[in-house]
Amino acid sequence: MTFSSKTYFETQLDQLVKEHYLPEYYYFQVRQSKAFMERYLSEKIELEKIAATAFMSRFHFIRIFKKVYGLSPRQYLKDLRINTGKELLKQGLDISQVCIDVGYDSIPTFSNAFKRATGYSPREYQKLNKSNLE
Amino acid sequence: MIKIHVTSVPVDNQDKALKFYTDKLGFIKKTEVPMGEHKWLTVVSPNEQNGVELLLEPMGFEPARVYQKALKDAGIPYTSFMVVDLKKEYERLIGVGVKFIMEPREMGPVKMAILDDTCGNNIQLIQML
Numbered sequence: 465m466t467f468s469s470k471t472y473f474e475t476q477l478d479q480l481v482k483e484h485y486l487p488e489y490y491y492f493q494v495r496q497s498k499a500f501m502e503r504y505l506s507e508k509i510e511l512e513k514i515a516a517t518a519f520m521s522r523f524h525f526i527r528i529f530k531k532v533y534g535l536s537p538r539q540y541l542k543d544l545r546i547n548t549g550k551e552l553l554k555q556g557l558d559i560s561q562v563c564i565d566v567g568y569d570s571i572p573t574f575s576n577a578f579k580r581a582t583g584y585s586p587r588e589y590q591k592l593n594k595s596n597l598e
Numbered sequence: 599m600i601k602i603h604v605t606s607v608p609v610d611n612q613d614k615a616l617k618f619y620t621d622k623l624g625f626i627k628k629t630e631v632p633m634g635e636h637k638w639l640t641v642v643s644p645n646e647q648n649g650v651e652l653l654l655e656p657m658g659f660e661p662a663r664v665y666q667k668a669l670k671d672a673g674i675p676y677t678s679f680m681v682v683d684l685k686k687e688y689e690r691l692i693g694v695g696v697k698f699i700m701e702p703r704e705m706g707p708v709k710m711a712i713l714d715d716t717c718g719n720n721i722q723l724i725q726m727l
Binding site for chain 2: 470471472473474477480481485486491494495532533551583592593
């Protein structure tokens, strides 16, 4: 398939990349930190360690990560944990197991964070999805 | 806590749109309520059946058609959907006859492509990198 001419939108994208985007290596470095968070989600991950995977200082890393993804690395990790938790709950895993798998120390802490993010407790969320699938 | 419950894309024909959004894109029909000559017709992602509903909204308002056409002609996406693996999804959609107006390209933190939904809209697919 060939794409002969660029649309107005695509030329705008080209201009955006040329004038406003960060150098390519920043995206590559920050992606590495994101992959690290995804891989070690169930463990306690210190921010310094995440920043190190992007070869940046903590301060610089937070600034660049936010610029690239629009949220702080801490918030990204939290969202990642909750979203992974949602998937595991849908698969029918036990709540205590999900809590461990997504890196929370205790069920109450996980439940509170989950409820704040989704509006449902893990148990309610699991029940809701189970009834929808049946 | 406030959250997004329904968002919409304007479509020129609801039955045709339902076929495209379910058979080709892979959404699932959630509600279909007759409302006069049109209907309240929504689809959801198979992974988020309690999540945000996409309303396939009939074009009953003439100025909206003008707006939709202007976006379409400029190649501007009406809305954007997220996929896990854009390359794989692009190949699957090409395989079922979906037409793309922009092939996958990387842009900073994302990879994106734009398809024609056959109902008057360009739709952007995004993969977070």
